[in-house]
Amino acid sequence: MKKVNIYFNRWFSVAFHYMNLIRNNEDEIPFTIFATHPDILHMSLQGADFAETEPKLEGIEYVQFCVDFCRRNEIDIFIPRLHMLDIALHAHLFDAIGTKLIVCRNVDLLETIMDKGKFYESVKEKGIMTIPDYHVVSTAEQFKAAYEDLVARGHQVCFKPTDSEGGLGFRIIDNNRSPLQDLFGHVTSMISFEDAYRILSSEPSFPELMVMELLEGFEYSIDCLADEAGNLLAAVPRRKAGGRLRLMEHNVELKEIAAKVAETYKIPYNFNVQMKYNGSIPKLLEVNPRMSGGLHISCLSGINFPYLAVKSALGGEVQPVDFTVDVLASHVEKPLIMKSNGESAVPDTVN
Template identity: 75%
Template sequence: MKSVNVYFNRWFSVAYHYMNLIRGNEDGMPFRIFATHPDINHMSLQGADVAEKEPALTGLPYVEFCVDFCRRHAIDIFIPRLHMLDISRHAHLFDEIGTKVLVCRDAELLESVMIKDKFYENVKAKGIMAIPDYHVVRSAEGFEAAYRDLAAKGHRVCFKPTDSEGGLGFRIIDNNRSPLQELLGYVTPLISFEEARRILAEARSFPDLMVMELLEGYEYSIDCLAGGEGRLLAAVPRRKAGGRLRLLERHAGFMELAAKVAETYRLPYNFNIQMKYNGETPKLLEINPRMSGGLHITCLSGINFPYLAVKSALGGEVPRMELQRDILAAHIEQPVIVTEKENSAAPDVVN
């Protein structure tokens, strides 16, 4: 059987696990994994059969690099992360060379999902889930007004850029923090209102910030797999359970929510919904139109999300699957040899 060639452009380190999950699929389908990254020693490349260094490009030139890579290596399936929106806008270039791209081809929808305030407005209009109280600000004066409004409503307040991934730029306003304790302890996301306002006031400009109520209850990450026409094929809610512990939980409410999101937005293949409780109400943090950073843990459910997305893209039949039992899981580091040197008297030392 001929191997299927799969390409990952610049991904997080956990792509190492996705590659091995695809390679170790339950159907015994043979795969050859290709990957690129600006750092040729990046951990994500250690799971690839073929790795190349990626150039520092943006926009159409970057897309053209990916198209050329796919052409040179006869790539069957391309799983993008970096510059996903540009790739979606030019998906027809991959169609022309016979490469299937695991990306939402509705570029307008994809952009709205990736820009948090735009998506919050969309969700609010459709009414399919609760969203936090928030304001989008572009000035220090706007920041102060937003903070005072949310605080007057009884909320603790946090903020982050509207266009960012994960925890980048996320800060919690805490006016009772101890700078000395923080200096001598762990790095935290805490910052006082006065310090945040001063920094913003001194800046000539800064990216749009979403200032919002801090959600302090349980946090869930719902990993989803969808087929065509808004059909949800699988959804597994994963709750942070302290430290590295994660509970894969049969949460009926979030299973229903995942089906509603799939039907409403028709995001294809893998996507992820992040929800967090404030009191008794779960509210939306964000939706990621890609595989999540913790998806390899969710796959301990027995549902091979990365492979099944590839199988679906190749036209294979993927049945509806459900989590059969609650599972408490965690992860540990795995040592991996990146390079080896022969006949070397001693390693190079940098002072």
């Protein structure tokens, strides 16, 4: 059986797990995995068979690098993360060389999802789930007005950039902190309103921030699998259960939300819906149109999300699948030798 060539561009370290989940698939399909990253020793590359240093490019120049890489290495499936929007915009270039993209090709939808403010407006209009109280601001005075409005509604307040990934730029406003204790304590996401306002006032305007109510209930990531047309095939709600513990549980309410997101937006392949409860009400944090950072944990439910997306992209039949029992899981670090006696243990360099 001919090996299928898969390419990951710059990903998070957890791509190491995605690669191995694809490689160790239930159908015993052989794969050769290629990966690029600016840092050739990055952990995401350690799951690849072949690795190459990725240049720091933008826009069409970066897309052309990816096209050339796919052509040179006869890539069958490309799973992008970095510059996903640019790659989707130029999907026809990959079609022309026979490389299948695991990406949302609806560029307008992708742009909306990747801007939290725009996506919240879309969700509000469609009414498919509850969103937090929020304001989008780009000046210090707007920030102050938003903060005062949310406090008047009885909320503790947090904020984050509208276009960030993960926890980048996320801050919680806490006016009871001691600057001296902060200086000698752990690095924290807490900041006082006065400090935030002073910093934001240093510029006439700044990139958009979403100022919103702080949700203090359970936080869930709903890992989802859809076919190429966006029809939902699987959804696993994964809850933070203290420390490193994660609970995959049959939360009917959240699985129904995942079904509504899939039906409304038709996001193909892997996507993730992040929700957090305020009392008994789950509210939207964000939707990621890609594999989530904790997807490998959700795969412990028995559903191989990365491989099933690849199988679907290759034209294989993937039936709707569910997990049978709730699963409590965690993780530990795995030591890897990167170099021994001068011998490198990193993947082979692409010729």
